[in-house]
Amino acid sequence: MGAELGNYKSCVSARSTDKEILRHAQDGGIVTQLFGFALDEGIIDGAIVAATKEFAHKHPEKAMMDNSNMEFHEPWRPIPVVVTTKADMLAAAGTKYNISPNVSLIKEATRSFGLDKVGIVGTPCQMQAVRKGQLYPIGLRDVGSSIALAVGIFCMENFPYQSIIQLVEDHAAMKMESVRKMEIGKGKFWVYGKRGQVVQLPLKVTHKYEQPGCHVCLDYVANLADVSTGSVGSPDGWSTVFVRSKIGDSVWGKAMAAGCFETQPIEKVKPGLELVTKLANEKITKNKKTLEERATFGVGKALRNPYI
Amino acid sequence: MADKITVGYTHLSGCTGCTVALADNYAGLLTLLDKYVDLKYMPTLADARHIQKVDVSFVEGSCCINDKLAVEELKETREKSAVVVALGGCACYGNITRFSRGGQQNQPAHEAYLPIGDVIKVDVYIPGCAPTPQMIRNVAVMAYLLLKGTKEQKDLATAFLKPLMMAAQKGTTACFCDLMTEVINQGLCMGCGSCAAACPVRAITHEYGKPQGVRDLCIKCGACYNQCPRSWFSFDVVSNYEAINEAIMAALQ
Structure with missing residues (x-):
């Protein structure tokens, strides 16, 4: 196991056994199915997901409102929302390929939304933000222990x-x-x-x-999530799933026992972990180079390196 | 217990919110006091109030330089403490006391307030208004491990505290603007949302995925910038979040 894929307890290729979820999902419906199961089981009370602006316009009470004109139609623009039902989750399913600041809701989810056990889905950088927030909760009082399931998605850039x-x-x-x-x-x-x-x-x-901030990111497969998933490595309609933490292992185990997913061993599918590893290394190598270039960017002046 | 670290708490121009945040660890605070910390002096929570020689002192509030006693107490704290921790936005960055123009009763001439780092050398910052009980707890446990732990625990505590020590070296001003100058302008923002979540006064929204601040609302506490994963981030520490969280929880059992 190389460092580029992070620590994980198990890795499979999987897809939801729920046909309805698969119809809405980007690939194997892993995030929607896992959150749906966690909701049913009381593992989470709700989840922070990237819904569309139309959804937020229709349900302003579920969204973190910003200053944009909600009457202005912007298809495919994600807005972070807190969902507490499977129907809302289905409405938010699918990848939008642009920025949804899901972590912005992490405190409010435990406040006005009243959740004790929060699920959150996000990119690798958002998982880093969540974990930094648990270890260094500068402005996140009582939030850390409320994060009950953090699902990460593979991300090359946004x-x-x-x-x-x-x-x-x-x-x-x-x-x-x-x-x-x-x-x-x-x-x-x-x-x-x-x-x-x-x-x-x-x-x-x-x-x-691409968003410039992505070019210093050294994580492709959401190493810090409880469970991380993405299409890369699995056949069409399936997703590669890494189960990483104790929480992830427990939730994934229960979901499997409940028949939420059908799986194939990752070693048996094409293109498999070989491609995931290749792309992870490509991203990390490219972005390490960017970080090096930032160190000598100006004349005797460096751009800031966030990593210490 | 001989193995405890000695801790003091100096209270300057702060609203006692930091004290309350410390107390809000409830049973965790009692365990801290039972096993790890000998609280030598502290207004509000301890009988002894006068500054004594300690391993670690926490300072709440900024320092009113028009108040001779406050300046003296701060200097005495520095002289008698191995480690000085600036606790909360006011001690670290001035926070809301930056907006003082004087004229308040019963000391109308008390108008000039400085973050303690402008008066003494500070070793560790715990920013936030108020700082969170969990952050105070984590730093307290790490301070104990740093001073009394095994070699391995010392290394962990050093790595954990390093960014907070670097924050103390970085400076004594904070603002939403730090997100602009140090994160967005530097090409580092990726729109995670941490800053908006951390802001205690809801001054930050995200417009098209990037933070936008209402600067008139900003109280200059430094929570947004320090919560940002692109302000400082240690893979060595954060990648081990599970083990570190478990160790801290186990320590407080």
Whole structure:
């Protein structure tokens, strides 16, 4: 086990056994199924997920409102929300490929939302934020022990919302509201239209639209999550799942016993962990280089390195 | 118990919120006092109030430089403590006392307040308004391990406390602006949301995934910047979050 995949207790290829979840899900429906199960079992009282702006507009009481004009239609713009039902979870399922500051709700979830046991899904950096918040709770009173399940998603990089508009509307020549699904896989950025059209963009095109903050990130597979998941390594419609912590192991074990997932050994599927390891190393190597370049960025002036 | 560390608590211009946060560890505080800490002096929670020689002293509040007694007590605290911890936003960064213009009864001439790091050398910061009970607890346990632990425990405590020591060296001002100048302007923000969650006055929202602050609401406590995973982040410590959390909880059993 190399350091690039973090510590984990087990790794499988999995998908939800719930057909309804699979219809809404990005890949194997792992996050939606796991949170749905944890809700049913009382492991969590609710979860912080990335819903759409339409959802937040319809249910402002479930969202962390910002100053944006909610009347202004912005398809595919994520807003962090606290969901407490499977129906709401399904409405929020699927990857949006732009920034949803889910951690912004982590304290409020335990306050006005009244949750004692919080689930949260997030990118590797958001899992880092959650764990830093548990060890160094500077402004997160009583939050650390309320985090009952943190699910991480694999992430190579993220995009600002406006980047997604440029990619979809300018490069893929589709309207944002006509998009059914977006996906990054097999070396391409895929945009699927509601009428069945498919546009693929080479990742070379997408690179300049990436969020700069992602270029110092040294974590691809959410090493600090309880359970982390992503499509890479598994066949279409399945997800690779790393079970990492004691909490993760316990919840995953119960979910398996309850028949929530069908699984295949990760060693048996193509392309398997080999591809996950390759991509993790690519990301970490590239971003370590960025960090080195930041150290000699100016003339006798460095850009700040956050890692100590 | 001979193995305890000696601790003092100096209370300057603070609202006692930090004291309450410490007390809000409830049973955990009693365990701390039973097993690890000999509380030598502290207003509010102990009988002895005068500053004595201790291993670690916590200082709550900023220092009113117009108040001779406050300045003397702060200096005496420094002289008699091996380690000085600035507890809370006021001691670390001035916090709400930065906004003082004087004129309050019954000392209208008390108008100038400085974070304690502008008067004495400070070793460790615990920012936050109020600092959280869990953060105070974690630092207290780590301070004990640093002074009384095994070699391994000392290493862990050193790694844990290092960023808080670096924060003490970094400076005595804090503001929402730190997120702009030190995180966003430096190309490090990735929109996790930590700052908005940490802000005690809800001055921060996220617009299109990036923090936006209402700077008139900001009380300059430093919680947002210090909570940010891109202000400081130690893989050595945070990657072991599970074991460290368990060790702290076990210590307080």
